[in-house]
Amino acid sequence: MNAITANDLCRVNMNLEQPTTLYAEQGHRIFWLGNTDQTAFRCNTYLIVDLHEAILVDPGSKQYFSQVMQRVAQILPPEKISGMVLCHQDPDVAASMTDWLEVNPSMRVFTTPRTQVLLPHYGRSDYCYYDVTENPVYTLPSGACLKFVEAPFLHFPGAFVTYDAQSHYLFSGDIWAALSLDWALTVDSFDEHIPKMDLFHLDYMASNLAARGFVRRIKHLAIDAILPQHGSLIGPQHIAAALDYLRRLRCGTDIIYADIESNHGR
Ligand SMILES: [Fe+2]
Ligand SMILES: [Fe+2]
Numbered sequence: 573m574n575a576i577t578a579n580d581l582c583r584v585n586m587n588l589e590q591p592t593t594l595y596a597e598q599g600h601r602i603f604w605l606g607n608t609d610q611t612a613f614r615c616n617t618y619l620i621v622d623l624h625e626a627i628l629v630d631p632g633s634k635q636y637f638s639q640v641m642q643r644v645a646q647i648l649p650p651e652k653i654s655g656m657v658l659c660h661q662d663p664d665v666a667a668s669m670t671d672w673l674e675v676n677p678s679m680r681v682f683t684t685p686r687t688q689v690l691l692p693h694y695g696r697s698d699y700c701y702y703d704v705t706e707n708p709v710y711t712l713p714s715g716a717c718l719k720f721v722e723a724p725f726l727h728f729p730g731a732f733v734t735y736d737a738q739s740h741y742l743f744s745g746d747i748w749a750a751l752s753l754d755w756a757l758t759v760d761s762f763d764e765h766i767p768k769m770d771l772f773h774l775d776y777m778a779s780n781l782a783a784r785g786f787v788r789r790i791k792h793l794a795i796d797a798i799l800p801q802h803g804s805l806i807g808p809q810h811i812a813a814a815l816d817y818l819r820r821l822r823c824g825t826d827i828i829y830a831d832i833e834s835n836h837g838r
Contacts, residue, residue, distance in 0.1 A: 574596075575596060575597045576593055576594065576595055576596045576597070577595060577597065577739070577796070578595070578739070578740065578741065578796035578797040578807060578808045579796075579808060581594065581757075581758050581797055581805060581807045581808075582758050582760075582807055582809075584757060584758070586604075586606070586757040587606075588606045588607075588608050589606075590606075590643070590646055591603040591604065591605055591606065591619070591643045591644075591646055591647055592604040592605075592606065592757065594618075594741070594797070594799070594805070595736075595739040595741060597738070597739075598714065598738075599622065599623050599714045600620075600621075600622050600712070600714055600716050600738050600739065601620070601621045601622075602618060602619070602620050602621075602736065602739055602741060602799075603618065603619040603621070603643075603647060604616060604617075604618055604757070604799075604805070605617040605618065605619055605640050605643040605644065606639075606643055607632075607636060607639070607640075608639065609636065610753075611753075612751040612752055612753050612771075613664070613751060613802060614755070614802065614803075615630070615632050615633065615636070615664050615665075615801055615802060616630065616799065616800065616801055616802065616803075616805075617629070617630055617631055617632045617636075617640050617643075618630065618743060618799055619643075619644060619647065619653075620712075620718075620736065621647065621648065622712035622713055622714050622716055623712070623713040623714050624652075624654075624713055625654045625655070625712055625713055626644075626647075626648055626652055626653045626654055626655075627653070627654060627655040627656065627657060627682070627718075628640075628644075628653055628655070628656040628657070628672070629656075629657045629659075629734060629743045629799075630657065630658070630659055630665045630666075630743070630745065630801045631656050631658075631665075631666070631668045631669065631672055632664060632665065632667075632668055633663055633664050633667045633668060634663075634667045634668050634671060636668070637668040637671045637672075640668070641671075641675070650675050650676075651675055651676045652676075653672065653675065653676055653679060654676070654678075654679060654680065655679055655680035655681070655682055655702070656669065656672055656679060656680075656681055656682065657682045657683070657718075657734050657743065658681060658682065658683045658687060658691065659683075659687075659731055659732055659733065659734070659743070659745030659746070659801070660683075660684075660687050660727075660728035660730060660731045660732075660745065660746070661683075661687045661690040661691055661693075661728070662728070662746075664801070665745070665801060666687075666691060666694065667694060669681065669691065669694055669696070670694050670695050670696050673696055673699055677698075677699070678700060679699065679700070680699075680700045680701075680702045681699050681700065681701050681702065682702045682704050682710070682718075682720070682734075683701070683702075683703075683704060683730075683732075684703070684704055684705050684722060684730040684731075684732050685703060685705055685730065686728070686729055686730025687728070687730045687731075688701055688703070704720035704722075704732055705720075705722060705732075708720045708721070714738075716736070716737060716738035717737050717738075718734055718735065718736055718737070719734070719735040719737055719793075720732050720733070720734055720735075721733050721734075721735060721789055721790055721793075722789075723745070723747060723786045723789075724782060724785070724786075725777075725778035725779070725782040726746065726747050726777050726778065726782055726783065726786055727746055727776040727777050727778060731745055731746065731747075732745070733745060733747060733790070735790070735793050735795070739796070739797070740793075740794050740795055740796035740797070741795075741796065741797045741798075741799055742790070742793070742795050742797070742798050742799065743799050744798050744799065744800045744801075745800070745801050746772070746776060746777075746800070746801055746802070747777075747786070747800065747818070748769060748798050748800045748803075748806060748814055748817075748818075749769070749772045749773075749776075749800045749801055749802035749803055750765060750768035750769045750771070750772060750800070750802060750803025750804060751768055751771040751772050751802060751803065752768040752771075752803060755768075755803060755804055756804055757804060757805060758804055758805045758806070758807050759804045759805070759806050759807065759810055762806075762810045762813045762814070765803075765804065765806075765810075766817065768803060769803070769817065772802065772803075773821055773823050774822075774823045774824075774827060775823075775824075776823075776824070777821065777823040777824050778823070778824040778825060779823065779824050779825045779826050780820075780821055780822050780823065780826050782824075783818040783819065783821045783823065784818070784819055786818065787815055787818050787819055791815075795811050796808045796811070797811075798811065798814055
């Protein structure tokens, strides 16, 4: 297979009937598993395959479990999935967790302690929990590694993102998520994408302080693509604008309690 990197993303052909390769180089591959949901809240599930390891990122709701499993089966036997990254416990991210554990009970669950407290409410707690806060780097068989960075209050207190150090792709969960009926796999015009991100961020994200604090945490990472859980993927030409969007974002309590802020806390 020819190498595919972030610079190819804008030319990647999407077919909803099969997985879409987003990155492929040296035994390390990343797929978008597609979703035929017709709502504006459509969810992205990704798969990282690294030699004999295969890790789902944000496996998604129960509703789409069989569809996601079909896409996985087009790449490898689903029971070979060795782990899943759950960036927080929302059902659109994590409700299929128990179905995946039926497929392979030894699957590792990569998440934060605050998320881990809540996940057993889906009905199972007998799984292998990998604490991404205590162990923020996970080395894959090829030597490539995943780095986990907490993103407090974006939107869950224990939310986190996953940075793939080989591809330089950032799996951002709900951060940079966009809501829209009309969408393409990758962002073309960032300016036109902003209102679609605003629809999500203004209501869900906690505050400008949380957003700026997160940007500071990731500013040392070389990011070539952002892969959010909702909406289009953000390619290399828009990364600077995407970081700037978060720096400037006024959302959540900035808006709800705008009068308190303007009175300096009184
Ligand atoms: Fe969420
Ligand atoms: Fe979400």
